[in-house]
Amino acid sequence: MDKKMDKSKKSNNQFEFKAEMKQLLNLIIHSLYTNQDVFLRELVSNSSDALNKVKFLQLTGEKYLNPETELKVSINIDKENKTISIEDTGIGMSKEDLINHLGTIAKSGTLEFFKNVKENNNKLDGNLIGQFGVGFYSVYMITDEVTVETQKANEEENSYRWISKGEESFIIDEIEKRQRGTKISFVVKDEYSELLEDWKIKEILKKYSNFVEFPIYLNDEKVNNVTAIWQRKKEEVSKEELDEFYKFISSDYSEPLDSIQLDIEGNVNFKALLFFPQNAPVNFFAQENKKTLQLYINKVFIQDDVEDLLPDYLKFLKGVVDTTDLPLNVSREVTQKSPIMAKMKDVITNKVLSLMENWAAEDKEKYESFYKKFSSILKAGLNSDFKNKDRLTKLMRYESTKLGIGEITSFADYISRMKEGQEDIYYFSGQSREAVEKNPNLEYFKKNDIEVLVLTDPMDVFTLPYMFEIEGKKLKSIDKDDVNFDNIKNDDKSDVINENEEVDTEFLNAVKEVLGDKVEDVKISKRLVDSPATLVVGKEGMDAQMEKMMQMMDKEYKVSKRIMEINPNHKIILNLKKIYKNDGKTPLFENIIMQLFEGGLLLEGYLKSPVDFVNRMYSILENSN
Numbered sequence: 001m002d003k004k005m006d007k008s009k010k011s012n013n014q015f016e017f018k019a020e021m022k023q024l025l026n027l028i029i030h031s032l033y034t035n036q037d038v039f040l041r042e043l044v045s046n047s048s049d050a051l052n053k054v055k056f057l058q059l060t061g062e063k064y065l066n067p068e069t070e071l072k073v074s075i076n077i078d079k080e081n082k083t084i085s086i087e088d089t090g091i092g093m094s095k096e097d098l099i100n101h102l103g104t105i106a107k108s109g110t111l112e113f114f115k116n117v118k119e120n121n122n123k124l125d126g127n128l129i130g131q132f133g134v135g136f137y138s139v140y141m142i143t144d145e146v147t148v149e150t151q152k153a154n155e156e157e158n159s160y161r162w163i164s165k166g167e168e169s170f171i172i173d174e175i176e177k178r179q180r181g182t183k184i185s186f187v188v189k190d191e192y193s194e195l196l197e198d199w200k201i202k203e204i205l206k207k208y209s210n211f212v213e214f215p216i217y218l219n220d221e222k223v224n225n226v227t228a229i230w231q232r233k234k235e236e237v238s239k240e241e242l243d244e245f246y247k248f249i250s251s252d253y254s255e256p257l258d259s260i261q262l263d264i265e266g267n268v269n270f271k272a273l274l275f276f277p278q279n280a281p282v283n284f285f286a287q288e289n290k291k292t293l294q295l296y297i298n299k300v301f302i303q304d305d306v307e308d309l310l311p312d313y314l315k316f317l318k319g320v321v322d323t324t325d326l327p328l329n330v331s332r333e334v335t336q337k338s339p340i341m342a343k344m345k346d347v348i349t350n351k352v353l354s355l356m357e358n359w360a361a362e363d364k365e366k367y368e369s370f371y372k373k374f375s376s377i378l379k380a381g382l383n384s385d386f387k388n389k390d391r392l393t394k395l396m397r398y399e400s401t402k403l404g405i406g407e408i409t410s411f412a413d414y415i416s417r418m419k420e421g422q423e424d425i426y427y428f429s430g431q432s433r434e435a436v437e438k439n440p441n442l443e444y445f446k447k448n449d450i451e452v453l454v455l456t457d458p459m460d461v462f463t464l465p466y467m468f469e470i471e472g473k474k475l476k477s478i479d480k481d482d483v484n485f486d487n488i489k490n491d492d493k494s495d496v497i498n499e500n501e502e503v504d505t506e507f508l509n510a511v512k513e514v515l516g517d518k519v520e521d522v523k524i525s526k527r528l529v530d531s532p533a534t535l536v537v538g539k540e541g542m543d544a545q546m547e548k549m550m551q552m553m554d555k556e557y558k559v560s561k562r563i564m565e566i567n568p569n570h571k572i573i574l575n576l577k578k579i580y581k582n583d584g585k586t587p588l589f590e591n592i593i594m595q596l597f598e599g600g601l602l603l604e605g606y607l608k609s610p611v612d613f614v615n616r617m618y619s620i621l622e623n624s625n
Contacts, residue, residue: 050090525565535600
């Protein structure tokens, strides 16, 4: 009789997985997860959800089973029998819960998700998370059979055991009354025997579940000792705690430069703790995987690097974002494109820029120290974050001919120092401050005390020329032909270039004929004071430094033809005019013109034949009297 009862009981308590569920299980077990370690994250996360529901009962004063029992997660390893169990004292499940949560696709939208998975060749595009959601089945990656024993917090409920191999069916049996909560146990496959080592489980818990607010015990030893400090009030967190937490999540030995703690409620709800490192990352732009903000759901780790939470130019930040609002895909491994994500990104970006603006206004030394290390990264935002371009522009700083080496200025301060009649903001780019200071194109500006921004960061040539205008003032590179010298008032008339020596059209044409198609044009210069000639870029051409960058990226790129400007008052030009007037275009005349042109190419770094340049110089010296 007992055998018949047992057989009947087995028959009555065996349930078939629905066809869709079988397919979903197959997908999850064989292709959904890329890292087997996530099984523990999923099970601990589910335990945390269940414990939170008991916590809610505590807060509302509702009666429930075993109220004196500690809210905790217990993990036990039996190496001899190769078993692992994860047990919580949470809300538990009824028989109906086991059927609905572990046996069928009962949640709204889940079947829709599965259809999308199939249509998109197993691409994750779902929206499923919660207590014993689909993530529970990730455990089948490391075991062949799972046993779940559970007791719901309602005292009237019975205790149940759920057993399944995750294939065709599952069995639910009534068992002897047990403590409130759920216990999941299984035998680990031989190829995953490493999971039976305490150190391995601790490693996984530290990575994924270190900030679960409930204690986690491994073989009776508490293992999650780091407090989720972003959940505490800002005034309750000490600098020492912040420093240690930063070092923990960043693997940086230095203390952070500063931090921002956020507790946002409204259209989007999240908490965040963000850190500014002391030093910029090495080869930031070359990094394929920039480790930045970690994403948590109720202090359960979800993702190590969330690209959509920050614009690229702020991805040097380290920290944690914790929300309950964000939809996740079925495996919790990759966040969906979501309006919630976009809102959080906007809030975080705004708060970070506000802090930098505060530094710039209240702590100039701190901001400039930070800026000098991170400016190349920040400048990338000028061409990508058009919403915050004006704010970023005001945060930009550059060296200037009015300041000492290493000192930097803002656009606002530059504009406040502009000369009467000056309509443009002038800048000049070069490989170094020294190279810029010695360039002939700077002579007029230095002579007439006109401030020029000095650009030596390669990022400048990709950003500043495309800012176009600041506070109604146009940005002009002084190595271009379209600089307007006429509107600048010069009180000291001796500083104005004297053009008493007329250079006639015939002479200019002779110079053009010598240079031929090597130049776009030959003109009289207003920017030269001490040098006889210089080369400038035409109105349609790029800045000289930009062209160099283009050449570095594309060897076939052709530099635009230059305009040669000559100083009509320089002795060399006056002598050339005499030579031409007396003897026409002699070999000496042509050699000197070519030498002046190639001297300009030499300064720009475009001289192709130094040997010809030197030999021509020798020829000129031999013919000098």
